[in-house]
Amino acid sequence: MSAVHSPVLSSSESARAPLVGAPAGTRQCPAPECGRPLSPRQQACSGRCRALLSRVRRATRRQDRDRRLLRLAEQGARAFREILEALTTEDAMNATTTPASTTPR
Numbered sequence: 353m354s355a356v357h358s359p360v361l362s363s364s365e366s367a368r369a370p371l372v373g374a375p376a377g378t379r380q381c382p383a384p385e386c387g388r389p390l391s392p393r394q395q396a397c398s399g400r401c402r403a404l405l406s407r408v409r410r411a412t413r414r415q416d417r418d419r420r421l422l423r424l425a426e427q428g429a430r431a432f433r434e435i436l437e438a439l440t441t442e443d444a445m446n447a448t449t450t451p452a453s454t455t456p457r
Protein backbone atom coordinates (compact mmCIF):
# COMPACT_ATOMS: atom_id res chain seq x y z
CA MET A 353 0.00 0.00 0.00
CA SER A 354 2.72 2.44 0.92
CA ALA A 355 4.93 1.53 -2.01
CA VAL A 356 3.53 4.40 -4.05
CA HIS A 357 5.81 7.39 -3.98
CA SER A 358 4.26 10.78 -4.38
CA PRO A 359 6.57 13.02 -6.39
CA VAL A 360 3.63 15.27 -7.21
CA LEU A 361 3.08 16.08 -3.56
CA SER A 362 6.70 16.89 -2.79
CA SER A 363 7.15 19.03 -5.89
CA SER A 364 3.96 20.97 -5.22
CA GLU A 365 5.08 21.50 -1.65
CA SER A 366 8.42 22.94 -2.67
CA ALA A 367 6.68 25.22 -5.13
CA ARG A 368 4.11 26.34 -2.63
CA ALA A 369 6.41 28.14 -0.20
CA PRO A 370 8.84 30.29 -2.13
CA LEU A 371 8.72 33.20 0.34
CA VAL A 372 8.90 31.29 3.61
CA GLY A 373 11.56 28.90 2.42
CA ALA A 374 14.00 31.62 1.40
CA PRO A 375 17.62 30.66 1.97
CA ALA A 376 19.21 32.04 5.09
CA GLY A 377 21.22 35.17 4.51
CA THR A 378 18.92 36.45 1.82
CA ARG A 379 17.05 39.40 3.14
CA GLN A 380 13.66 40.20 1.79
CA CYS A 381 11.95 43.49 1.26
CA PRO A 382 10.08 44.01 4.54
CA ALA A 383 7.33 45.98 2.85
CA PRO A 384 3.91 44.40 3.25
CA GLU A 385 3.03 42.03 0.42
CA CYS A 386 6.39 42.52 -1.27
CA GLY A 387 9.03 40.09 -0.01
CA ARG A 388 11.37 40.62 -2.94
CA PRO A 389 15.01 39.75 -2.26
CA LEU A 390 17.25 42.56 -1.13
CA SER A 391 20.94 43.14 -1.54
CA PRO A 392 22.70 43.38 1.84
CA ARG A 393 22.81 47.16 1.90
CA GLN A 394 19.26 47.75 0.72
CA GLN A 395 16.53 48.75 3.12
CA ALA A 396 13.80 48.16 0.58
CA CYS A 397 13.64 46.89 -2.97
CA SER A 398 12.32 50.14 -4.40
CA GLY A 399 11.62 53.75 -3.58
CA ARG A 400 7.96 52.95 -3.34
CA CYS A 401 8.58 50.21 -0.80
CA ARG A 402 10.94 52.47 1.13
CA ALA A 403 8.28 55.20 1.34
CA LEU A 404 5.70 52.62 2.36
CA LEU A 405 8.01 51.24 5.00
CA SER A 406 8.82 54.63 6.46
CA ARG A 407 5.11 55.35 6.67
CA VAL A 408 4.49 52.01 8.37
CA ARG A 409 7.41 52.62 10.71
CA ARG A 410 6.11 56.04 11.61
CA ALA A 411 2.63 54.64 12.28
CA THR A 412 4.15 51.85 14.36
CA ARG A 413 6.22 54.33 16.32
CA ARG A 414 3.13 56.39 17.00
CA GLN A 415 1.28 53.26 18.10
CA ASP A 416 4.19 52.32 20.37
CA ARG A 417 4.19 55.79 21.85
CA ASP A 418 0.43 55.70 22.35
CA ARG A 419 0.70 52.34 24.02
CA ARG A 420 3.53 53.55 26.22
CA LEU A 421 1.63 56.67 27.19
CA LEU A 422 -1.43 54.61 27.94
CA ARG A 423 0.63 52.32 30.14
CA LEU A 424 2.13 55.34 31.89
CA ALA A 425 -1.32 56.78 32.40
CA GLU A 426 -2.47 53.48 33.87
CA GLN A 427 0.56 53.37 36.12
CA GLY A 428 -0.09 56.96 37.10
CA ALA A 429 -3.72 56.21 37.84
CA ARG A 430 -2.73 53.20 39.90
CA ALA A 431 -0.10 55.20 41.77
CA PHE A 432 -2.61 57.97 42.32
CA ARG A 433 -5.09 55.48 43.71
CA GLU A 434 -2.42 54.01 45.97
CA ILE A 435 -1.47 57.47 47.16
CA LEU A 436 -5.10 58.26 47.82
CA GLU A 437 -5.55 55.00 49.68
CA ALA A 438 -2.40 55.60 51.70
CA LEU A 439 -3.50 59.12 52.50
CA THR A 440 -7.01 58.10 53.48
CA THR A 441 -5.79 55.22 55.62
CA GLU A 442 -3.21 57.51 57.17
CA ASP A 443 -5.91 60.06 57.82
CA ALA A 444 -8.08 57.37 59.32
CA MET A 445 -5.20 56.22 61.49
CA ASN A 446 -4.46 59.79 62.49
CA ALA A 447 -8.10 60.34 63.25
CA THR A 448 -8.29 57.25 65.47
CA THR A 449 -4.90 57.38 67.17
CA THR A 450 -3.63 60.95 67.24
CA PRO A 451 -5.71 64.01 66.41
CA ALA A 452 -4.24 65.96 63.50
CA SER A 453 -4.62 69.25 65.37
CA THR A 454 -2.12 68.27 68.09
CA THR A 455 0.57 67.11 65.69
CA PRO A 456 3.57 69.42 66.08
CA ARG A 457 4.97 71.08 63.01
Ligand SMILES: [Zn+2]
Nearest residue numbers: 381386397401
Ligand atom coordinates in the same frame (compact mmCIF):
# COMPACT_ATOMS: atom_id res chain seq x y z
ZN1 LIG B 1 9.65 45.85 -1.94
